[in-house]
Amino acid sequence: MIRAEGVTKVFGPNPESVKPLLEQGKSKDEIQAETGHVVGVNNASFEVGAGEVFCIMGLSGSGKSTLIRCINRLIEPTFGKIILDDPEHGELDIATMDGPTLRRVRSQHLSMVFQHFALFPHKTVLSNVVYGLEVQGRDKAEREELGKKYLEMVGLGGWENHYPDELSGGMQQRVGLARAVATEANILLMDEPFSALDPLIKVQMQDELMRIQQELGRTILFITHDLDEAMRIGDHIAIMDAGKIVQVGNPEEILVNPKTEYVAKFVEHADPTGVITAETVALPFTDRYFNQIREEGGNQVWTRTGYTDVEFHVDTNGHLAAMRCEGNDVALHELEEKVTETGGAPERHTDAAVHCTTDTILKRVLRGRAYSELPVVVQDTEGRLKGVIDEPELIHGILEKQGYAQDD
Amino acid sequence: MNDLIPMLGGSLGNPFELIDMPIDDWVTWFVDWLVDTFRDFFRTWVSPPVKTVMEGVQWLLTSTPPLAVLAGLFVLAWRAASWKVGVFAVVAFAFIGFMGVWDELMTTLSLVITSVLFCLVIGVPIGILCSRRDMTYTLVRPILDIMQTTPPFVYLVPAVMLFSIGNVPGLIATIIFAMPPTIRLTNLGIRQVPGQYTEAATAFGSTPRQILWKVQVPLAMPTIMAGLNQTIMLALSMVVIAAIIGAGGLGLLVFQGLNRLDIGQAFVGGLGIVLLAMVLDRITQGLGEKAPGSRASSDD
Numbered sequence: 106m107i108r109a110e111g112v113t114k115v116f117g118p119n120p121e122s123v124k125p126l127l128e129q130g131k132s133k134d135e136i137q138a139e140t141g142h143v144v145g146v147n148n149a150s151f152e153v154g155a156g157e158v159f160c161i162m163g164l165s166g167s168g169k170s171t172l173i174r175c176i177n178r179l180i181e182p183t184f185g186k187i188i189l190d191d192p193e194h195g196e197l198d199i200a201t202m203d204g205p206t207l208r209r210v211r212s213q214h215l216s217m218v219f220q221h222f223a224l225f226p227h228k229t230v231l232s233n234v235v236y237g238l239e240v241q242g243r244d245k246a247e248r249e250e251l252g253k254k255y256l257e258m259v260g261l262g263g264w265e266n267h268y269p270d271e272l273s274g275g276m277q278q279r280v281g282l283a284r285a286v287a288t289e290a291n292i293l294l295m296d297e298p299f300s301a302l303d304p305l306i307k308v309q310m311q312d313e314l315m316r317i318q319q320e321l322g323r324t325i326l327f328i329t330h331d332l333d334e335a336m337r338i339g340d341h342i343a344i345m346d347a348g349k350i351v352q353v354g355n356p357e358e359i360l361v362n363p364k365t366e367y368v369a370k371f372v373e374h375a376d377p378t379g380v381i382t383a384e385t386v387a388l389p390f391t392d393r394y395f396n397q398i399r400e401e402g403g404n405q406v407w408t409r410t411g412y413t414d415v416e417f418h419v420d421t422n423g424h425l426a427a428m429r430c431e432g433n434d435v436a437l438h439e440l441e442e443k444v445t446e447t448g449g450a451p452e453r454h455t456d457a458a459v460h461c462t463t464d465t466i467l468k469r470v471l472r473g474r475a476y477s478e479l480p481v482v483v484q485d486t487e488g489r490l491k492g493v494i495d496e497p498e499l500i501h502g503i504l505e506k507q508g509y510a511q512d513d
Numbered sequence: 514m515n516d517l518i519p520m521l522g523g524s525l526g527n528p529f530e531l532i533d534m535p536i537d538d539w540v541t542w543f544v545d546w547l548v549d550t551f552r553d554f555f556r557t558w559v560s561p562p563v564k565t566v567m568e569g570v571q572w573l574l575t576s577t578p579p580l581a582v583l584a585g586l587f588v589l590a591w592r593a594a595s596w597k598v599g600v601f602a603v604v605a606f607a608f609i610g611f612m613g614v615w616d617e618l619m620t621t622l623s624l625v626i627t628s629v630l631f632c633l634v635i636g637v638p639i640g641i642l643c644s645r646r647d648m649t650y651t652l653v654r655p656i657l658d659i660m661q662t663t664p665p666f667v668y669l670v671p672a673v674m675l676f677s678i679g680n681v682p683g684l685i686a687t688i689i690f691a692m693p694p695t696i697r698l699t700n701l702g703i704r705q706v707p708g709q710y711t712e713a714a715t716a717f718g719s720t721p722r723q724i725l726w727k728v729q730v731p732l733a734m735p736t737i738m739a740g741l742n743q744t745i746m747l748a749l750s751m752v753v754i755a756a757i758i759g760a761g762g763l764g765l766l767v768f769q770g771l772n773r774l775d776i777g778q779a780f781v782g783g784l785g786i787v788l789l790a791m792v793l794d795r796i797t798q799g800l801g802e803k804a805p806g807s808r809a810s811s812d813d
């Protein structure tokens with residue numbers, strides 16, 4: 106959908122002159138000390154697929170705003186290409202297109218949400234929302250109809266004739282969001298849209314964005330300095346440090362396998378329970394950690410090394426046929442059936458256990474573990490036993506963000 | 514060598530005797546040239562529009578019955594500012610009417626309206642041009658400084674030579690003297706629009722023209738209105754001076770009163786001017802506060 110190739114932005118009197126230094130791999134600080142030029146973005150490349158939420162994360166000053174502004178050329182990139190896949194015109198390079206084409210692309214394909222909302226203070230909520238449509242030259246009736254539709258969508262139906270200064274911050278950003286989606290541009294650029302909001306409102310707005318995204322399926326480039334936010338809403342995350350993209354991956358890859366110390370520092374403070382999946386933390390069902398103790402009725406009976414009181418009866422297809430605890434049969438339930446959104450009071454069953462799929466997030470597994478004293482059984486989509494999660498795996502998963510077994 | 518000493522001795526203490534710059538002659542020559550060359554141009558192209566607008570406004574104001582003028586004034590002041598300003602304006606105008614100088618008030622009001630109209634029509638576009646490029650403003654600024662600091666008496670004489678006696682030279686002098694705040698504050702207002710709004714407009718694909726008219730000018734409106742307010746006040750301050758070269762109205766009362774040592778008449782004229790100034794000031798201040806662009810300040 107949109108692809109950045111070697112996008113670089115150098116601030117200063119003669120930006121092109123630092124090219125050799127960049128090619129030598131000198132850092133932002135070195136180049137600033139030597140030439141006085143500030144490298145805002147250094148050779149950033151990434152690709153965002155259609156319908157994807159792509160987060161760019163980094164500390165303040167790492168070049169996030171500069172990078173996103175290079176995408177729609179609010180800032181002119183010094184080097185690099187920004188390839189837009191336009192359904193009508195094929196691939197276009199935004200970095201080199203002429204003024205009228207750029208304005209067409211901005212108005213039809215890219216829209217933006219700003220950190221400090223940037224709503225036009227002299228326009229009503231509705232005229233703010235339809236601003237992009239006005240620029241597109243749509244007629245008044247169509248504008249108002251679309252404007253009202255999108256205001257409704259962000260939950261602000263009825264606020265059409267108010268002015269932005271009569272709204273709270275969260276509501277103002279809803280207007281900002283409506284203004285951006287109303288142009289029906291397929292790419293949304295969001296520069297720390299929720300950073301200026303209170304934590305509670307921020308979470309509400311994240312949910313709101315994800316709901317709207319489910320409905321509209323736009324391609325979103327989302328900037329944040331908050332890893333938890335990136336993990337919550339991003340399909341992929343790019344981490345920026347001093348102008349460079351140092352790692353790109355899905356949330357779990359970043360969390361489980363940080364490539365640099367900078368990324369590791371971020372990850373250290375992130376909440377892993379919403380990101381890490383059962384597959385990552387589960388103790389794999391292999392003979393390294395499990396022993397086959399006998400056969401019974403055509404099923405192999407296994408126990409976990411060191412925990413002989415729980416038996417796993419596995420049939421020839423690799424499915425868990427039965428589970429026994431101290432000789433008694435254990436009822437197996439699907440995790441999602443026993444776990445509510447809030448978890449409820451722990452029931453601590455010893456005669457029942459839950460099973461989940463490999464992509465279940467740790468948070469759900471923890472809730473499942475509160476239902477029963479017994480390990481959570483992890484199965485693949487075909488129902489084959491892949492592993493189990495017991496207390497050591499949970500503790501390790503939360504603290505070390507990886508499986509207990511991978512350590513040794 | 515010996516010859517030099519007495520020569521130097523004579524001018525050592527006073528170097529101004531050495532060189533004589535005949536600036537006065539040059540200016541006389543320049544003005545003569547200007548008048549000779551451009552009199553026809555000014556009289557055919559500049560006079561008529563100013564004169565026509567002035568006569569139109571004056572006809573409108575004097576042919577309308579005073580009660581209707583008062584009613585119109587009330588509605589205008591009420592819409593632009595508040596009903597209190599409306600009441601104040603009506604009381605002030607009625608007071609001037611009861612002093613027996615209603616016609617003079619209407620003439621002065623026509624002079625002010627006409628000159629301010631021209632200040633806006635010429636000044637706002639120039640202000641906008643100045644805000645687009647630093648270079649333009651660098652060029653225009655010294656001209657504005659000259660327009661504002663030159664005492665109006667100085668260009669009364671060339672104005673009369675170009676346009677002869679009457680309302681027109683007074684109006685032209687007033688327009689020149691009162692225009693700078695409109696230009697300055699239009700330029701300033703547009704430049705002061707926070708970058709985040711123009712950035713947002715750009716991001717949605719606006720053309721520079723759309724950014725100007727949909728975002729910058731509306732947000733600059735409170736500042737432009739402040740410029741209008743200053744322009745009106747400067748135009749009023751020219752009313753007496755314009756009377757010297759044949760403009761009528763309240764200014765003429767003051768000028769004649771002073772000439773004939775008729776303090777009473779001069780006072781009536783002066784009081785009328787002050788009241789008119791207060792009314793126009795309140796109305797234009799209200800306009801600035803009510804402009805939608807004034808919401809910008811409470812936003813950040």
Ligand SMILES: Nc1ncnc2c1ncn2[C@@H]1O[C@H](COP(=O)(O)OP(=O)(O)O)[C@@H](O)[C@H]1O
Nearest residue numbers: 116143144145164165166167168169170171172
């Ligand atoms: N207009 C500019 N002129 C010079 N340096 C700039 C300019 N804009 C940004 N920078 C520098 O570029 C770097 C990246 O800034 P920015 O993109 O705003 O970071 P972030 O959005 O990640 O906080 C910073 O070092 C900043 O000082």
Ligand SMILES: [Mg+2]
Nearest residue numbers: 169170171297
């Ligand atoms: Mg930023």
